Amino acid sequence: MRVLVTGGAGYIGSLAVWRLLALGHTVSVVDNLANGSLAAVQSAEDLAGRAADFVQADIRDTDLLIRLLRDVQPQAVLHFAGLKSVAESVALPLRYYDHNVQGSLSLLRAMQETAVRRIIFSSSATVYGQAARAPFAETSPIEPVNPYGRSKWMVEMMLRDFCAADPAFSAVALRYFNPVGAHPSGRLGEWVAGAPNNLLPYIIGVVQERFERVRIFGDDYPTPDGSGVRDYIHVLDLVEGHCAALQVGPGFSVYNLGTGIGYSVHEVIRAMQVACERAIPHEVVERRSGDVAISIADPARARHDLGWQAQYDLMAMCRDAWRFAEQHPNGYGRVAAGAS
Ligand code: NAD
Ligand code: UDP
Numbered sequence: 001m002r003v004l005v006t007g008g009a010g011y012i013g014s015l016a017v018w019r020l021l022a023l024g025h026t027v028s029v030v031d032n033l034a035n036g037s038l039a040a041v042q043s044a045e046d047l048a049g050r051a052a053d054f055v056q057a058d059i060r061d062t063d064l065l066i067r068l069l070r071d072v073q074p075q076a077v078l079h080f081a082g083l084k085s086v087a088e089s090v091a092l093p094l095r096y097y098d099h100n101v102q103g104s105l106s107l108l109r110a111m112q113e114t115a116v117r118r119i120i121f122s123s124s125a126t127v128y129g130q131a132a133r134a135p136f137a138e139t140s141p142i143e144p145v146n147p148y149g150r151s152k153w154m155v156e157m158m159l160r161d162f163c164a165a166d167p168a169f170s171a172v173a174l175r176y177f178n179p180v181g182a183h184p185s186g187r188l189g190e191w192v193a194g195a196p197n198n199l200l201p202y203i204i205g206v207v208q209e210r211f212e213r214v215r216i217f218g219d220d221y222p223t224p225d226g227s228g229v230r231d232y233i234h235v236l237d238l239v240e241g242h243c244a245a246l247q248v249g250p251g252f253s254v255y256n257l258g259t260g261i262g263y264s265v266h267e268v269i270r271a272m273q274v275a276c277e278r279a280i281p282h283e284v285v286e287r288r289s290g291d292v293a294i295s296i297a298d299p300a301r302a303r304h305d306l307g308w309q310a311q312y313d314l315m316a317m318c319r320d321a322w323r324f325a326e327q328h329p330n331g332y333g334r335v336a337a338g339a340s
Contacts, residue, residue: 001246002026004072004116006059006107007080008052009036011190012122012179012235014044016078018188019239021048028053028072030065031081039332043187059103065110076118076246079107082151086126086290087197089148100151101158108162117166119159120245123173125231125258125295127153134229134262135298138175138254145290156254163252170253172245177231177258177297179238181317182324189235189324191331199265200232200318203272204325206280214280216265218287221294227265227284229294231258234312234320244306258297259310268314275318 003020007013008029013036020027021044029041029052038054045051053072057064059081082100083089089096104121111119125136126149132140144150159171180200182189192201195211205211219226241257263271273280302308 001076002028002072002074004028004030004069004074004077005080006030006077007036007082007122009033009038009041009054010080012238013078013080014040015183015188015235015239016080016242017041017052018044018047018183019243020078021045021050021052023243028055028068028074030055030057030059030068032056032058035083037332040188047183047185047187060098060106062106062109065107066113069110069114069116074116076120077107077111077116078242079104079119079121082122084148085197086146086148089151090146093147096147096151097154100148101154104155105158108158112166117168117250118170118246120172120174120242121155121159123152123156123175123254124149125175125177125256125297127156127175128295130292134294134296135260136256136296137298138256138301160252163250168250170248170250172248173252173254174241174245175254175256175297176238177233177256177295179235180232180321181234181236181312182320183236184320184323186320186323186327189321189328191325191328193331199230199268200272200321203269203280204321206282207272207276207278207322208325208329212281214269214282215285216282217285217291219284220287223264223293225264225266228291229262229264229296231260231262231296232268232314232317233258233310234317237310237312241302241306241308244302244308248306253305255302255306256297256299257302258299260297260299262294262296263314268318271314271318272322275315275322
């Protein structure tokens with residue numbers, strides 16, 4: 001297939017680029033590099049032994065996208081481009097509606113103009129919010145509690161409406177649970193500049209002595225050890241979910257991508273201690289506002305319809321994430337001596 005990957009220089013997108021290239025697909029990437037790196041695309045190409053086309057551009061530029069889609073004529077678009085910080089979305093909501101909603105609208109307009117009729121969209125389990133009870137099925141109540149989650153929900157609704165108006169159009173929204181991990185080579189993964197909001201990048205920052213200790217946000221949740229429970233999913237499993245979703249027929253579909261297994265903050269810290277073979281300082285602090293106690297996927301629909309099931313456990317996620325971090329102490333800007 002010819003596939004256009006928006007946001008292909010980012011964390012999850014670059015792993016998708018690697019996998020698509022490795023499977024023999026022809027890949028074009030569009031990314032404005034706001035939070036991505038050309039080095040990630042380069043690593044994806046090196047690992048796959050094949051090249052992708054790269055265009056540095058913003059998906060809100062509809063005219064440019066139309067030219068690009070005419071040129072590439074992809075059979076599918078994997079749409080990762082967007083902003084992803086919940087905290088930033090609360091402080092800068094218009095920025096999130098602009099990049100995530102307006103950006104997706106621009107992409108859909110360009111796809112309509114050029115008759116490209118298949119999109120796979122990166123949605124998020126944050127759309128479930130406080131109203132649902134874990135495990136979350138796709139039919140669970142939707143109630144995003146922040147602008148980031150609402151931007152994802154708005155795009156899902158846009159895709160649903162667009163599919164209803166064009167029966168030949170196929171849109172798949174994949175609701176990711178908590179993506180972590182890296183390519184097992186340690187060459188592709190996630191690096192967050194500054195203080196990360198997410199648990200695993202923060203733990204890694206503590207191991208690297210960029211931060212003093214992990215703050216555990218609350219130990220009085222109704223969970224076995226009182227800390228928050230999440231469904232962490234290896235990014236390799238996530239990427240396989242996208243490959244499976246490329247086969248979905250016309251219409252709008254939505255799938256959870258999670259393992260169905262939850263781990264507490266304490267369990268993640270313990271697994272990371274084993275992976276990096278050192279003690280990780282931590283302390284319990286106040287709950288973080290807006291957090292749910294438990295977020296776990298019911299992955300049955302993806303298993304049934306896509307034949308997809310997560311393969312990797314928490315240890316693999318921690319080992320691979322740590323390998324990438326060790327090789328990239330400052331992200332893609334500087335690679336540690338001895339790392340390939
Ligand atoms: P990322 O920030 O690493 O990658 C996103 C990429 O999109 C970056 O390379 C960035 O430069 C690019 N981008 C952003 N705005 C753009 C624009 N207007 N035009 C062109 N390029 C633009 O993020 P990620 O973790 O790889 O996430 C990918 C997608 O998955 C995002 O849409 C995110 O919301 C979604 N998602 C991520 C998580 C997670 O925890 N990582 C969870 C659920 C959903
Ligand atoms: N968490 C924590 N300390 C941190 C970051 C996160 O205790 O520095 C907890 C958080 O309260 C939640 C879990 O770890 O229970 C996962 O948080 P993350 O932000 O990674 O994902 P999300 O809450 O968006 O699912």
